[in-house]
Amino acid sequence: MSQSVSTSLDLPVLRDMAREVRLDILDATTRAGSGHPSSSWSAVEIVLTLFFGGVLRYRSKDPDWPERDRFIMSKGHAAPLLYAVLAHAGYFDRSELNRLREVDSPVQGHPIQGMMPGVEATTGSLGQGLSVGLGHILGGRLNDLDYRVYVLLGDGECEAGQVWEAAMAAAHFKAGNLIAILDYNKYQETGPISREMALEPLVEKWRSFGWHVTEADGHDFASLLTRLSEAQAVSDQPSIIIAHTVKGKGVSFVEKDFTFHGRALNPQQAALAREEIDHVTW
Amino acid sequence: MSLGNEAGLKAYKAPLRNVFGEALLAVATDNPRVVVLDGDLGNSTKAETVRNTFPERFFNLGIAESNLVGVGAGLAACGFIPWITSFSSFLLCNAYDQIRLAIAMSNINAKVLGSHGGITLGKDGPTQMGIEDFALVGGLPTFVMLVPSDPASMHAAVRAATEYIGPVWLRSSRVSLPEIYPMNACPFEIGKANTVRQGDDLTIIACGIMVAAALDAAALLAREGIGARVVDMHTLRPMDIDAIAAAARETGAIVTAEEHLLTGGMGSNIARIVAMHHPVPMRFVGLADTYTDSGDPDDLLRKYGLTAADIAQAAREAYATKRRLDNGRAG
Numbered sequence: 001m002s003q004s005v006s007t008s009l010d011l012p013v014l015r016d017m018a019r020e021v022r023l024d025i026l027d028a029t030t031r032a033g034s035g036h037p038s039s040s041w042s043a044v045e046i047v048l049t050l051f052f053g054g055v056l057r058y059r060s061k062d063p064d065w066p067e068r069d070r071f072i073m074s075k076g077h078a079a080p081l082l083y084a085v086l087a088h089a090g091y092f093d094r095s096e097l098n099r100l101r102e103v104d105s106p107v108q109g110h111p112i113q114g115m116m117p118g119v120e121a122t123t124g125s126l127g128q129g130l131s132v133g134l135g136h137i138l139g140g141r142l143n144d145l146d147y148r149v150y151v152l153l154g155d156g157e158c159e160a161g162q163v164w165e166a167a168m169a170a171a172h173f174k175a176g177n178l179i180a181i182l183d184y185n186k187y188q189e190t191g192p193i194s195r196e197m198a199l200e201p202l203v204e205k206w207r208s209f210g211w212h213v214t215e216a217d218g219h220d221f222a223s224l225l226t227r228l229s230e231a232q233a234v235s236d237q238p239s240i241i242i243a244h245t246v247k248g249k250g251v252s253f254v255e256k257d258f259t260f261h262g263r264a265l266n267p268q269q270a271a272l273a274r275e276e277i278d279h280v281t282w
Numbered sequence: 283m284s285l286g287n288e289a290g291l292k293a294y295k296a297p298l299r300n301v302f303g304e305a306l307l308a309v310a311t312d313n314p315r316v317v318v319l320d321g322d323l324g325n326s327t328k329a330e331t332v333r334n335t336f337p338e339r340f341f342n343l344g345i346a347e348s349n350l351v352g353v354g355a356g357l358a359a360c361g362f363i364p365w366i367t368s369f370s371s372f373l374l375c376n377a378y379d380q381i382r383l384a385i386a387m388s389n390i391n392a393k394v395l396g397s398h399g400g401i402t403l404g405k406d407g408p409t410q411m412g413i414e415d416f417a418l419v420g421g422l423p424t425f426v427m428l429v430p431s432d433p434a435s436m437h438a439a440v441r442a443a444t445e446y447i448g449p450v451w452l453r454s455s456r457v458s459l460p461e462i463y464p465m466n467a468c469p470f471e472i473g474k475a476n477t478v479r480q481g482d483d484l485t486i487i488a489c490g491i492m493v494a495a496a497l498d499a500a501a502l503l504a505r506e507g508i509g510a511r512v513v514d515m516h517t518l519r520p521m522d523i524d525a526i527a528a529a530a531r532e533t534g535a536i537v538t539a540e541e542h543l544l545t546g547g548m549g550s551n552i553a554r555i556v557a558m559h560h561p562v563p564m565r566f567v568g569l570a571d572t573y574t575d576s577g578d579p580d581d582l583l584r585k586y587g588l589t590a591a592d593i594a595q596a597a598r599e600a601y602a603t604k605r606r607l608d609n610g611r612a613g
Contacts, residue, residue: 066361113359113388120359122388125379131349132384135356135364138341142317143360162380165349172344 009053014221015280017052017088018044022250022277024084024097029264032101035109038248038260040081042185042218043152046243047071047085049224050150050181057147060090063117069147070136072121074129075154075183076110077262083107083116091118127160129153130180134166137175148177148232153240156188159197164209167238171210176235179228180211183218185247187258206240218243250277284580286460288590289497294433298455299397301433303328305440306365306395310336315361316444319354321347321368327397327454329367347376351394355384358392363444370396370412370453378418385449386422392450393443399429399453400541401569401586402491407576412453413569416518417546419451426450426472427518431493434463435516438470446472453490457579460494462514475522481511484601485529485536486593489515489548492539492567498590499539503597510597518548523555530560535604537565537596541588544568563603565596 021044029035050056056069073082080100087094096116099105106115110124121132133149140147157163170178182202186193193199206213212234217223224243231239247261248254251273254265265273286293294301310316310332320342324330333340343350347368354364366373373396374381385392396419399412419427428443428450430436436454443450462478463469469476478493479500488496493514500510511533513525529536536556538549549566556564567588574582583589 113390121355122383125383127348128352128380128383131352131380132356132359134349135353135358136360137356138353139357139360139362142339142357142362162346162348162352165344165346166352169343169346169349169353 009221009225011221014048014052017048019277019280021048021081021084021088023274024094025080026265026270026273026277028080028084028097028100030267030270031098033264034101035080035264036077036262037080037264038254039075039154040078041249041251041254042245042247043078043081043183044249045219045221046152046181046183046224047081049221049228051085051089053221053225055225055228056150058089060118063091066143067145067147070120070133070149072123072129072133072149072151073111074123074151075126075157076123078152079109079111082111082119086116086118089118092116126154126157127162130163130166130170133178134170134173134175137178138173140177146177148179151178151180153180153182155182155184155186155193155199158182158199158202167206167209167211170238174236175238178238179231180238180240182240182242183245184242185245187247187261189261191258202242210237212237212239213242215242215244218245219249250280252276285491285494286498288501289494291460291462291494291497293460294458296433297458298430298433298436299326299328301436302395302397302440302454303331305437307331307335308437309440309444310339313363313444315363317341317357317362317364319343319350319364319366321345321350321372323368323397326369327367327395329365329395347373348380351377351380352384354392355388355390358390363391363393365393365395367395367397369398369410370415371398371410374412374415374418382422386424389424389448391447394451395454396451397454398456400455400491401574401582402541402579403456404579404582405576408573411574413543413574414546415453416540416542416548420519420546420551422449424449425519428452428472429489429516429518431490431514431516432459432462434461434465434468435470435514438468439516442470442472455491457491459491462493462497470516473517473520473522475525476514476516477511477525478514479510479512481509482533483509483535484597484604485511485513485533486539486597487513487515487526487529487536487552488539489518491541492588495588495590496539496593499593499597502590502594508597508601515548518551521551521555523559526552526555527559530556530562535563535600537567537593537600539567539593542568543571545571563600563607565600567593567596
């Protein structure tokens, strides 16, 4: 059986790490002059809980270890977050983050499988990660390995038909080792989701597709870990944790302005953002 | 179908898709890493051969091609060799983006079977036909593209695709094709075209079902004293530049023949290579910018100009142009 998660969270360490990762995302996207900092900031605690909350089994110096748990960043525009956490986890040096979106850099604008260790799937065209994750589950069964696959989905991404194709198939194959986390920050590229597309009722949709569904506070490590632990205990159906988050979390003027979705902060805004992230009080 | 009659080719009873099913079962038997993914058409593509023998390595993902491709990519990442199978039109047109990111851009070891290529699936009509597959897979730069022309080359192509490490797309057909190669004796090296008939006056470069038609055309031309070389371009990428350049240099005129749209097809890529290496007169047999109708395959091939007679006529024109140019130079 897969090991269960540790029940003790070192909250001060995780919070400090969240601060550093937010700054990494800020620095990398500001330097690049483009990218999706606000979409990355909303999922910082989710990805950190997986990598540093004792959830994922991984060996950063042996990234292809067959027994590893998989993490697939299906919302590929949160690439700066993925790269920052992988660097903190020891997959590669943090200095690589300085080359985000540059020519000849393996740190591409969106993740490309095979270019950086720890990147499990090529994503960026939304809707694709859950299917790849299900493939890893079926492969694990054939290889007699019981690793788990964690897929981070965007909320707007759930408008894509492929997500529901994969959802139907994962339930059909009783993929108990498949755990999706939905970064429900309530905004997509052009506006509030409630205005742009009738995504709700999400809990009922996933449940009707045969999934085990829970909700979490996506910025609360303890809440996330509790839900992940519950999901790990489910063996005969896939699980999804709908994590309620705030887009741009950590920088007040970004939280209030969804037009930051696909753009970096300019140097002046970045200086203000750094100030806020450094003095985080939430 | 009367394909191969003029050339004296031996008919083969089983349709090419059935041969694919046999070939797939053969590689699955030899290699336990081979897995098969089906978009609920295994009884048509004949991928079901593996379902019947190795059910644990066969996955029907239903009528959901996008998910089908993504799941295949995940299995490839686990060290398996997935054969992702469906009609060419459904796979490429429904799941092009997934094939692009999860297979082509990720450069993973997955195989894609596009069954029912071309117009010879016949009576089901243009919604099911794959007349744009060369162009679409052409837009996926890491993919090897294979188009077998007969039963022996289908067996060889499936084996070569499975052994090759990287993305491969393979076209299959609904119809029966005559034997061009002896069974188990088809020379098949990815990227190396096969010259299946010698000739010095011009070269017909064909793929898939059009190879047999090209051999028929060569037999018709021989009666007129025109010696046509016939090249089976079974690999559309990487394309055999040497064979094309040699054909241009040695025979001085080229006709291409494909069961595909001319726009974005094999012929246009060959023309680019000919223009760069040794420009000679060319003619192109294929589908003009049109969708076809439902109908008997032979009727469709006749209506849309894909018969041996059409190839022979194109060859006469190319040859006449070559002669005119040669005479001009001589004069």
